[in-house]
Amino acid sequence: MNVLVTAGPTREAIDPVRFVSNRSSGKMGTAIAQAARAAGHTVRLITGPVALPPPADVSLVRVTSAADMLAAVEKNLAWCDWLIMAAAVADWRPRHPASHKLKKADGPPCIEWEPAPDILATIAPRKKPGQLFCGFAAETRPLVREAMRKLRDKNLDLLALNDVSQHDRGFEADTNALTFFDAAGQRQPLPLAPKSVCAAQLIARMEKLHAKKI
Ligand code: CTP
Numbered sequence: 001m002n003v004l005v006t007a008g009p010t011r012e013a014i015d016p017v018r019f020v021s022n023r024s025s026g027k028m029g030t031a032i033a034q035a036a037r038a039a040g041h042t043v044r045l046i047t048g049p050v051a052l053p054p055p056a057d058v059s060l061v062r063v064t065s066a067a068d069m070l071a072a073v074e075k076n077l078a079w080c081d082w083l084i085m086a087a088a089v090a091d092w093r094p095r096h097p098a099s100h101k102l103k104k105a106d107g108p109p110c111i112e113w114e115p116a117p118d119i120l121a122t123i124a125p126r127k128k129p130g131q132l133f134c135g136f137a138a139e140t141r142p143l144v145r146e147a148m149r150k151l152r153d154k155n156l157d158l159l160a161l162n163d164v165s166q167h168d169r170g171f172e173a174d175t176n177a178l179t180f181f182d183a184a185g186q187r188q189p190l191p192l193a194p195k196s197v198c199a200a201q202l203i204a205r206m207e208k209l210h211a212k213k214i
Contacts, residue, residue: 006073
């Protein structure tokens with residue numbers, strides 16, 4: 001399969017030296033790219049700014065903002081059989097990033113925000129028959145209803161609910177505890193495990209969904 005994976009945070013500029021971002025380290029998405037490659041798939045990884053070594057034998061596209069990531073996903077959409085959106089994409093961005101550095105003497109800036117593009121929601125209507133889309137739901141309260149809403153609204157085949165409220169899972173940690181939800185209404189909680197193990201389980205789950213579809 002041709003597998004497109006996104007990883008890491010995005011950065012949204014305030015001015016040429018400042019940005020807003022989030023705590024995503026890119027570890028989960030990078031582990032998924034590695035697991036997909038180890039399972040014999042051809043992998044392209046689109047990553048926001050992360051401090052990780054690039055995975056071996058995976059083609060890498062580095063991006064900064066949500067708009068860059070959307071453009072990179074759109075460019076690779078026709079190529080991929082599976083899209084796995086593990087990136088923590090910004091929901092909002094400054095409407096008018098300053099072209100010069102904001103000066104302290106001018107006082108705290110009043111920043112006007114606008115929605116950043118929702119990548120999955122934008123491309124959901126373009127999913128072709130046979131393609132599989134997987135998303136993540138980062139939640140501080142693991143709400144099943146919220147996971148099901150994202151699965152439906154973003155036209156996903158698989159959603160990984162990711163509890164990001166504890167230190168041993170989610171953002172920055174080396175371990176994770178995912179719960180899978182699929183479009184048929186099946187729910188599968190996985191135990192806390194290294195992200196490499198969670199990633200291999202996610203790829204195995206995509207392979208099962210693919211086998212069911214053909
Ligand atoms: N996502 C996306 N574009 C965005 C925000 C999120 O494509 N601008 C994707 C993420 O990569 C993830 C899924 O949508 O696969 C859900 O992301 P999440 O942050 O959990 O949900 P949101 O839709 O942003 O809603 P909220 O932040 O209110 O929970």
